[in-house]
Each structure stands twice: as structure tokens, then as C-alpha cells.
Amino acid sequence: MRLFILAVALLGYAAALGVMSVDLGSEWFKVAIVKPGVPMEIALNKESKRKTPVAVFMRNGERLFGSDAVTSGNRYPHNSYRYFPLILGKSIDDPAVKDFQQKFPYYELVPTERNTVAFKHPEGDAIYTVESLLAMVLGHAREIASKFAEGPIYDAVITVPSEWGQVERKSVIAAAEIAGIKLHQLMNTNTAVALHYGVFNRKQIESKAKNILFFDMGASQTTATIAQYQIIKGKTETAPQVAIKGVGVAPVGGLKMDLTVRDKLVEKWEETKKTAADIKTQKTGRAMAKMLVAANKAKIVLSANKEHMAGVQQLIDDEDFKAKITRDELEASIQGDIEQAMEAVREAFKSSGMTNDEISQIIMFGGGMRVPTIQDALRKELNGAELSFNINADEAAALGGSYHAAFVSKVFRVKTMFIKDAVQKPVEVRFERDLEPEEVQEDGTTKKTIKRTLFQKMNPYPQKKAITFNRFSDDFSFSVFIDGQLQETVNLAGVKGAHENNTHADPKGVKAHFRMNDSGILVLESADATFEHEVFEEPEEPKEEKKAKMPDIPDIDLSTLEKLKDKFGSFFNGEDTDGKTAEQVLEELSKAAKEKKDGEEMPAEEQAEAEPSTEEAQGEPVAEEKTTTEEEKPVEEEPKTEEAKEGEEKPAESAEPAEEAKPEEPKKVVKKFSVNLESSAENHGLEFVSGSERESINEQIKALDQADADRLAKEKSFNDLESFIYDRQDKLYREGWTDAISEEKREEVAAALTAASDWLWDVEEPTSVTFDDKLAELKTLTRDWERRYDEHEKRPEAVERLEKMITGMRELFLENYKNQTGEGLALSQENVFELSEKLDKVADWLKEKTDGQAALAAHEDPALKVMDIQVKEKTLANAGEVLYKKIRMWRPPKPTEPPTIEPTTTGEESEEVNAEDGEEVKPASDDKPAEEPTTEKPAEDTTHDGSEL
Structure with a gap:
């Protein structure tokens, strides 16, 4: 029993060994997992998508995440919270918050006690801080990872923008803790991308430094990173290292371009509109939200086509919008954004102190880099350098983070790759x-x-x-x-x-x-x-005495031994030592040790x-x-x-004879x-999330989680009840089912199902328990009817199976063993008789029940039940198994042979007989070899006393 419990515990422990990484962006997040047997894989959400929108929708007690939140948010944008990571860790007076409010005017932003930002929900008095919304998203990410891994996952590494400061990072840590995530580390997104490249190009990393520029255009910003790859010698091993040497960030990305294109489409709407309504001042913000969706689609289409017909149905006042936009118009409108993005590249080179000639490769990353004009501008900025697209533009950061999560978790064995990130804000x-x-x-x-x-x-x-x-x-x-x-x-x-x-x-x-x-x-x-x-x-007496005995051995530090180990080792291995003796090698060690001590200095950066x-x-x-x-x-x-x-510095002084040495003071x-x-x-800055605020957010999220669970349970119970009603109403008039119920009972069931169908839509404030009780009531009413139908459908097959078993056992056991007599048989006649008696009883029972069932109508309770047939089958199967084991274990007795008397003959007669057979026969000889004469002196007679015996 203990072994079983231990095995179950180990299985549960193994199931929880997985780790995950969350690539947290302002618009999307990606989840990657690592678990036993699954190395670095992107976790799919419920729509089987590889990335999920950072969005939370709440309306009428319903909370949605991901694509569902975005879809519902197109109709009710003020109920759908998106892009909130842009204002994480910002004060209400921060310019970034004012810019956010200008971009999304339908949100009502209010200050918190810490003077940070919170969203006032349009329904009731609920207020949601940015940290609470982020905790909800991270909790949803953990659910995605756990479902994909088919087991709970708690350990994680989260990637964040490199320019985030102390408040933003501590806010993410607090949100992860609230979401039930065991956070091992925050990792910069650009560093995770660089790590991903290094992991999959490990063989290309050499002792000579190699510099690569990563250009990442995301939704809210553009980041240019110069990473240096080189094999270095660490404290315990030699392994590749990725070091961040230069970083540049520009506050422009895909979202800013979408907003620019949106404003362009709004201008086209103003030129052709047929209504006096102003979509810019619409209270709900629904029209501007629809325009933003149309702008994003136009940007994507124009990346591959020269023109696109943008359109929005029922934009405002039942008026549709349709306008043509060309790639030239798109490029002209976002030209300022592109120029601003190039500032990130210039800043990366400036902070690294490098030039274009020192860069061996330029790698593109992020969704915004797919715009052709972005690529053209980057080539121009880098003097026509070739751009590489050899990493996954959407998933590299998540996969790099998952590799590092596996490394820091200490559960998985992964190859070491040293990481040196870089401080972005001076302290x-x-x-x-x-x-x-x-x-x-x-x-x-x-x-x-x-x-x-x-x-x-x-x-x-x-x-x-x-x-x-x-x-x-x-x-x-x-x-x-x-x-x-x-x-x-x-x-x-x-x-x-x-x-x-x-x-x-x-x-x-x-x-x-x-x-x-x-x-x-x-x-x-x-x-x-x-x-x-x-x-x-x-003074240390033992050490001095030891030096006095061995005056020629110097104090040698480990670094000196490391430098000369090959030469000294080759001497003892008999390899080429340039003709040097052991004393000469030892002298070199002593000289190197002295030079080491004389010239030893602290590293420059430490002093x-x-x-x-x-x-x-x-x-x-x-x-x-x-x-x-x-x-x-x-x-x-x-x-x-x-x-x-x-x-x-004077080890030679200890070489004097010990008797002449004076006691040291x-x-x-x-x-x-x-x-x-x-x-x-x-x-003095923004306060971090306090313990009391965490408890408050925890209670708020727990209440929402419980409401979601109750809603889902109620929806499931409602669907189960509705499906049962529709299914049984159909079966009342389906062939086969109609025979299993009497006319009177059919009318009763039909009336009950109709009443339940009407009750579904009339019940006030129902719960899952309410629907479950009604379902149990209907199942009780229809149980006998369904059971009779099942018996009618399954009985013929069960009867045929039992009859075949009876016939087969008669042939196998009775026909083969009933006439055998004698001793040592596999089955005795008593065994055969007992089995024959059992088979006859079951056959008689089956005939009696079959005849009785034939006399009953289909809607009457059955006389022959399938369960009873299965019991008889099991009884016969057990009896047959016992006999079969006896036959399988039986072995025929060995025949007893009469004893044979061998005639006694002489050796000569034997030789004659063998000679007649034509065989060469040698005279018989003793097995013992002849004793050789010995020259040893015979042993003298020895007497022993009684104590020796």
C-alpha cells in the first residue's frame, strides 16, 4: 500500500514538473512550456491559436479573455480593457497616461491611493487597477499552459520590455504572485530573443566575439539590440555567452501606425459621411474602435498589396463606411513613425560604441517588421546591409524564456549558456x-x-x-x-x-x-x-616545519598550476618535454609563482x-x-x-637547518x-503594491473567479437539461423507442417534457443546482422506459453470446474428455460430470427465461435481463478457467522401464568386440597417472604432544 501511495505521489510530482514562460507584450502574449518529453513548445489557447490578445472584457457579470474579449469589445469598447500594460507603474499625471487617454477616450481613468492608474468600470462602482487586470491575464496564461501540458504548471519566467523600471518590474512580480505563479525571474524581451538565437545556433559561437543586431518592432515600441556571442570560461565550465552590448528604444510600434492609419480613414469618412454624428466624440467609442480594427486590417493587406478597400458596416447611425486606401498613402502617413523607429538603431550603436562594420548579421523580430517600408528604411539606415528573417518573429522571445525557465528551475538538464544583460537606466x-x-x-x-x-x-x-x-x-x-x-x-x-x-x-x-x-x-x-x-x-609551526623539510617546493597558487598543467602533465606521461628534467619543470613552477605574487593586482573594475x-x-x-x-x-x-x-617573498630562508633556526616572534x-x-x-517615487492592496486585489479576483465558475456551471447545467428535453422529445416518436413505452406513459412523459421546456425560460434567478434538480426529476420519470429500450436492444446479442459459450465448452471439455479412463489424466470423470451438470442447468435456465420473455410485450418489464445473462456468463467462464488451468499444467507420467542386467566381461573380450566393429581400440589403462620417482628426503617421524591434537 505504501508503494502504491508513493507511486501516485511521484506521478503527481512528475506532472507538476513543467515550467512555462510568458512573453508579455502590450497587445499580445505568448506562452511556451517545457515539461518531461516536451522541449520548448508554444502552448495553444482554446481557439488553437499560438498567441492571445492581452484583453479582459467584463459586462453583465460575464468575464472574457483573449479573442472573446476583443470580439465583444468591438461592440462595447468601454467594457473591454486592452493595452493597459502601457500604463503599468505610471502615475496618473504621467505623460504616457495622458497619451493613453487620448488614444482611447472611452476609458474612465481614476487615480488610486498610490496615485497610479485604475479603470472605473461602467457598471456599478467597481474599480480595477492595472495590476489587477494584469494578474487576471497572467492567471489566464497559466490556465492555457496547464491545459496544454495536461497538468498544473506554476513555475515561470516572464519577459518584459527592457526599458521598464523598478516600479513596473515590481508590479509584474506582484501580479504574478496574485495569479498563483511562482516567478523565478523577469527577463528582458530582447535578451530572450538573443538567447533563443544562441540556443539554436550554438555551434556557430566561437571564442572570437560575434556581434548581431536584433531589430524588434512590437505593438507599442521599437527596440534595437546589439548582442555579442562568445565562448568564455566560467567558474566551473566553458560555455557560450550572450552579452547585451547596446540597446536603443523608440516609443513607436504597430499600434501607433494603426492609430495613424485610423486617423487617415476618419478623414476619408468626414469627407463622405451622410450623417451629422461625430464619431470622434461618440460616448461609447464604438465607431472609433471599429475604425481601429479596419486600420489594422488595411495595414496588413497593404503590406502585400498596393491598394485596399477599407470598409466598416454600420459605423454610426446605420451608415456604412467604405473607402480606398493605397500603399503610397499608408507609407506617406507613417513616414514620421518610421523615422522615429530608426532612432532606436542609432541609440543602440551609440550605447555600444560599435559601428556598422562590427555587426555580422541583422535579424528582424516582431510583427511590425513585416511592413515593407520599415525594411527599406532599415536597409538605408544600415548602408544597404542584408536583413535576416531566420527566427520566428512572434515566438522567439517566448521560446527563449522557456529555455531559461528550464535552466533556472533546476529540474531539467539543459546546456549552459551564460547571460549578461545590461542596465538601461543609470543608478x-x-x-x-x-x-x-x-x-x-x-x-x-x-x-x-x-x-x-x-x-x-x-x-x-x-x-x-x-x-x-x-x-x-x-x-x-x-x-x-x-x-x-x-x-x-x-x-x-x-x-x-x-x-x-x-x-x-x-x-x-x-x-x-x-x-x-x-x-x-x-x-x-x-x-x-x-x-x-x-x-x-x-606563527604556524606545522606549516614552517613542513617547509623546512621540503625547501625546494614553492607556494604555488591554482592559477599557476592551471597555466602549466599541460607541460607538467606531459612530463609524467612521457611526452615531449623539450628534454627538461623534473627539477627544471619544478623550477619553472616556482618562478611563475613568484612572478604571480610580485605582479598580482586587483581587476580594474574592482578597484x-x-x-x-x-x-x-x-x-x-x-x-x-x-x-x-x-x-x-x-x-x-x-x-x-x-x-x-x-x-x-623569501622562501629560501626556511632552507636553513632546523637546529639553527631561531624561534620566530x-x-x-x-x-x-x-x-x-x-x-x-x-x-520617494511611486509606492509599490502593498500587502493590503494585494489582499484586496486577491479578494476581487477570487470573487470574479467564483462568479465565472458559477456562470459556467449554470450554463453547463442549462445546456444539459435543454439537450435532455429535446432528445427525449424526439425519442418518444422514434422507431424502437415507441415500443418500449405504453401509450399512457408516453403521454405523461410528453407532458412533463413540454412543461420543463417552458419552465426553462420562465424560471427566475436560476442556478446550476436548480437546473440539476429538474434534470434529475426528468431522468427519474424516464428511467424505466430507457432501461426497457436498452434491454430490448442488447438482449439478443447477450443470449447469442451465452449460447455460443455453452456450445463451445461442451465441445472443448466434454467431447474430448468424457470417455477417458485410467490414472494420470488431465481431467477426471468427476470434473467432467460437474461441468456437464452446470452447462445443463444454465441451458435450461436460458430456455425458460427466453420463453417467458417471448410472451411479454415490449413495454412490459423484462423477464430476461442482460445483467442476469452476464452473471451466468461469468459463472461458466470461472468454471472453464479452472479446468483449462488443469489441462495446461498437466504433464503425462513418465513410463517405468524394467531393470536391465549388464553381462560381466573381461577387458580382452571387450577389445575383441570393439575390434569387430572396425574401431581402433587401445588397451585399457588406469585413470591415475604413473607415480614418478622422487628425490626428496623422506619426512622424519615426528611426535606430537596431546595439546596439539
């Missing part, structure tokens, strides 16, 4: 310090604002960095700016106490440790006050001072402030004193230690 730390008396300004200013860049634009991440404040001995605060906007103020407490409690040590500043994690979220991990003090350290901002560069030099930022190393090594360094070394500080942050 700066600002703080104030008191000026020295000689530094006080003429205007009396006693404080100075210091600025330090923590992360520059295009710095790689994930990465840890620390900033050191050298001149603070009391509690202080500093501010974090992202892209020039004040993000938060951090207050550090405990600095004064740390200094007061460690007066014996020298303060070396306060360090704040930051981390830009894989999701692009900036985190202050810790802060500490650092001190140094001198201590006396006893470099933070770069001052422009304002600070105009003032005092950076060296004066002594505030630095540095990349944090995995393990910080304690600095060594000069005495320790000298001891390492304790060495004075400098030790570092740190004291953890308390930090608190005050947010």
Missing part, C-alpha cells in the same frame, strides 16, 4: 557631507552634495557593487537616483555606536552593499561599518573609483572625497602586513572586521 547615489572650515563657501554653505554613479548605463548585470563612505562617524542618510529621478532615501543607524564601541580600531568607512539581481531589481542587501586593528599572530557626475567634476577633484564604489568579490581577502609579504598583522548597521528606506 546614482547622492549624499551630503559637512565641509571643513577652510572649505566653507563665501555664501556660507557648510554642506556639499556628493554624487557617485553606482551603475552606469550598459553595465552588465546580475552584479553586486558596494559604495564606501569614508568620512562619516555618525548616523547619516543617502539618496538613490535612477535615471535622474529620486527613488528612495536610505537612513543608516548604528554608525555612531559602532565607532564608540570600537575605539581601539581604525575606522575605514561605511560600506553599503547593493545588488542588481537577475530580474533587474536594485536591492540594498546590507550596510556595515568597517574597521582595522593590529594584532599579534603566532576603480566611482566616476563623478558632471556637476561634481566641475567642483573639487574626486580623489579628495575618497568615496568609492567597487564590484564586490565573492570572497574578500584580508590585507597582509609588510612583514607577512616579506616572509612570503609573533608577527604584527592588520585584521579587518565589520559591524552590521541597520538601514531603513523611504520611497
